[in-house]
Amino acid sequence: MLTKPDIEPSGEGAAAQVGEPLVEATGLEVHFGLRGGLFSRFSGGPAGAVRAVDGIDLTLRKGEVLGLVGESGSGKTTLGRTLIGLTKATAGSVSYRGQDITALGERGLRPLRRRLQMVFQDPHASLNPAMDIRTAVGHPLRIHNLVADDREYEARVVDALERVGLTPPERYLGKFPGDLSGGQKQRAVLARAIIAEPELLVADEPISMLDMSVRAKILQLMLDLKRDLDLTYVYVTHDLASAKFFCDTIAIMYLGRIVEYGPTEQVFADPQHPYTEALLAAIPEPDPERALPRELPRGEIPDAARPPMGCAFHPRCPVAVAACGWEARDLRTLLENRWLELAPEAASREKSLFADVESLAADGQSSVAIAPGRGHTPEDVLEYLRHLREEASEAEPREPFWHGVVTMHAENGRAVVEFAPPRDPRLSLIPATGVQVACHLREPVGSTTGT
Amino acid sequence: MTEPVLSVRDLRVWYGTDRGPVRAVDGVTFDVRPGETLGLVGESGCGKSTLGRGVLGLTPAAAAVDGEVVLRSTGGAGRNLVGLPAKEIQRLRGPELGLIFQEPMTRLNPLMRISQHFEEALRSHEKGLSKQEIRTRALESLRGMGIPESRYRSYPHEFSGGMRQRIMIALALVLRPAFIVADEPTTALDVLVEAQIIKILADLRKNFDTSLVLITHNLGIVAEACDRVAVMYAGHIVEQGDAREVFANPQHPYTRELLRSTISLSTTGLHYIPGSPPDLVEPPQGCRFHPRCPVAMRGCATVEPPEVVLPTGVVSACWQQAIEAEPSLVDELGPGGREPLAAVEEISVADEA
Numbered sequence: 001m002l003t004k005p006d007i008e009p010s011g012e013g014a015a016a017q018v019g020e021p022l023v024e025a026t027g028l029e030v031h032f033g034l035r036g037g038l039f040s041r042f043s044g045g046p047a048g049a050v051r052a053v054d055g056i057d058l059t060l061r062k063g064e065v066l067g068l069v070g071e072s073g074s075g076k077t078t079l080g081r082t083l084i085g086l087t088k089a090t091a092g093s094v095s096y097r098g099q100d101i102t103a104l105g106e107r108g109l110r111p112l113r114r115r116l117q118m119v120f121q122d123p124h125a126s127l128n129p130a131m132d133i134r135t136a137v138g139h140p141l142r143i144h145n146l147v148a149d150d151r152e153y154e155a156r157v158v159d160a161l162e163r164v165g166l167t168p169p170e171r172y173l174g175k176f177p178g179d180l181s182g183g184q185k186q187r188a189v190l191a192r193a194i195i196a197e198p199e200l201l202v203a204d205e206p207i208s209m210l211d212m213s214v215r216a217k218i219l220q221l222m223l224d225l226k227r228d229l230d231l232t233y234v235y236v237t238h239d240l241a242s243a244k245f246f247c248d249t250i251a252i253m254y255l256g257r258i259v260e261y262g263p264t265e266q267v268f269a270d271p272q273h274p275y276t277e278a279l280l281a282a283i284p285e286p287d288p289e290r291a292l293p294r295e296l297p298r299g300e301i302p303d304a305a306r307p308p309m310g311c312a313f314h315p316r317c318p319v320a321v322a323a324c325g326w327e328a329r330d331l332r333t334l335l336e337n338r339w340l341e342l343a344p345e346a347a348s349r350e351k352s353l354f355a356d357v358e359s360l361a362a363d364g365q366s367s368v369a370i371a372p373g374r375g376h377t378p379e380d381v382l383e384y385l386r387h388l389r390e391e392a393s394e395a396e397p398r399e400p401f402w403h404g405v406v407t408m409h410a411e412n413g414r415a416v417v418e419f420a421p422p423r424d425p426r427l428s429l430i431p432a433t434g435v436q437v438a439c440h441l442r443e444p445v446g447s448t449t450g451t
Numbered sequence: 452m453t454e455p456v457l458s459v460r461d462l463r464v465w466y467g468t469d470r471g472p473v474r475a476v477d478g479v480t481f482d483v484r485p486g487e488t489l490g491l492v493g494e495s496g497c498g499k500s501t502l503g504r505g506v507l508g509l510t511p512a513a514a515a516v517d518g519e520v521v522l523r524s525t526g527g528a529g530r531n532l533v534g535l536p537a538k539e540i541q542r543l544r545g546p547e548l549g550l551i552f553q554e555p556m557t558r559l560n561p562l563m564r565i566s567q568h569f570e571e572a573l574r575s576h577e578k579g580l581s582k583q584e585i586r587t588r589a590l591e592s593l594r595g596m597g598i599p600e601s602r603y604r605s606y607p608h609e610f611s612g613g614m615r616q617r618i619m620i621a622l623a624l625v626l627r628p629a630f631i632v633a634d635e636p637t638t639a640l641d642v643l644v645e646a647q648i649i650k651i652l653a654d655l656r657k658n659f660d661t662s663l664v665l666i667t668h669n670l671g672i673v674a675e676a677c678d679r680v681a682v683m684y685a686g687h688i689v690e691q692g693d694a695r696e697v698f699a700n701p702q703h704p705y706t707r708e709l710l711r712s713t714i715s716l717s718t719t720g721l722h723y724i725p726g727s728p729p730d731l732v733e734p735p736q737g738c739r740f741h742p743r744c745p746v747a748m749r750g751c752a753t754v755e756p757p758e759v760v761l762p763t764g765v766v767s768a769c770w771q772q773a774i775e776a777e778p779s780l781v782d783e784l785g786p787g788g789r790e791p792l793a794a795v796e797e798i799s800v801a802d803e804a
Binding site for chain 1: 494673
């Protein structure tokens, strides 16, 4: 299994303060059950589950800024929430200072909540429009019974407002969220998050709703708060650029799993996973000397209720190998993409070789029996597929799909395509870098099967 | 030089409010040439979306529009869209003008199949097409965006966000407009999908010679996808010119500060512009950026800067460059007009955006 990341971030400054483990997740899973009816209509199978978080191990140390980075649907927000007990884990554990918080009920969690706070993405939505700033920011004090009287309450609120730069505080105490700008609201939200003296703050896209000229200000404020209050951050974002600046450690997520995890500098300087590489290459930069790469990963992040076999990134990966988990629906995607490029007549001629292309959509099939279309034999289908394979091996870049096809033969009037058995890539440490990566291409020599 | 498809001259779009008119677009001038992509950037509230709408004649009835928006169709003479009856403009939408909206999730009707969206668009803009022709045109357009024929009769919810945005683009393209406004077409999308859409837009101008105005707050997208860029601040275009030139050597202090405060992969320190964009009901006198400008002079607070064409072809509206280009202009700033303005340090969080 996994080795715990022994992260000694190479960065200077912030990294020096990184200390003892604060939160540890082991085998963490959060699966959201789907109700039967609707789902089985599409899949033909029994009700499934969305694997929002699917087997994650990580260690967050005191004073660290951990970035959870991924596209929407990668499970980064769910993971962030689960780390502080806001979402229940379905398996595995999260321990905070040695105490397993997944086993705690609401009553047991309550005293911990003031130590584990959250900042949400949308400052407009996370403040009650009918609560003035005095009430909203001080609310945690009332909930946790932290103040003896109104004078102390007022003093604590004023102090929190000063810390987040809403000065002079008197000017803001009586205001309502509607009177504040986006940046001021996010400052108020931060004031509310720090007022109960937390140790860990999970910030879910805290700057993505703000204007560019304000983003840097809020990030700077978060850095100041971290320094003054000795905070630890989990920074959830889809924005690699701000994560690069802000985080000590970064975990790149894809479909509920961490695919790359290590010191930020190292990950950005030498990305190991093809997904990380693709993400970095795709960021539009205001630099006229740089252009987007011509080869971008195809498609979008798949449905987490029906994750691809093996490595979840393989259908989009330009360098996938045999063991990455090729299956029947990848063949369908391949054919459909080919037909999109062809003239309509040629496409429909090729399509008529198959009785029903839709039937290839079922997930989790390591071999598939294709019924030939009317007036065609299985041999026709095989010949066509072999032709495609040959064409692909001459093309550049090569189509990785064909690496995964082991045999193609005719059987009982059908063309049978068998795929290489899938293997799940495991997060493994790359020596001398402190980076863990889950990719077959980066596994230690000896354990990879040939391409 | 080829004649521009679209010439906007001194366009103003004002909205009425209780406190007086909001000058969302206040005297804007630019051209778009055939096959060219113009990026329109600025922060929220700078008037960039209003400008996009104003060009297409899509401003709400309560808005007052003044100025000139001249559209030149292929071969034909130009006609001014401002003041044209709604019916006339409606006839131009489709064959001449197209719009790609922000947030494809909310712009497709969830109760209509993709096929019905295309039928509606083609029927209302090109009367007399047969059912078969509509189908052929729609499928051709969808195929260009990578949507397979088998999805033609699906509903919007059956598609992912990126596919929905590609369907929106296909819907605009099916009418073969010569000129398209794309309003934040990638804002709700993930990085990889965003890059895919930018490529599609780049291919568009290569393959169809379509002119595009791309409205965005993301400077990176402009750098990747646009030939020219216009930077907006408080209802004005403060700098416009060749995108590479503007990004390599930003001239206007606002462009410079905006580029510096953008967090990119090469960011090593945080920088930000103090204060917030002005209230467009009572915009500041003189240069609208002067209260936040690090190099503002006394005169900037009283006299509006002229637009100066620099040797690189970049047009900038800033006194610093104006005086450099034409030293005699210094008289307009009045006595002591070149003294630095010291107000900038006074801005606190109170005025923050």
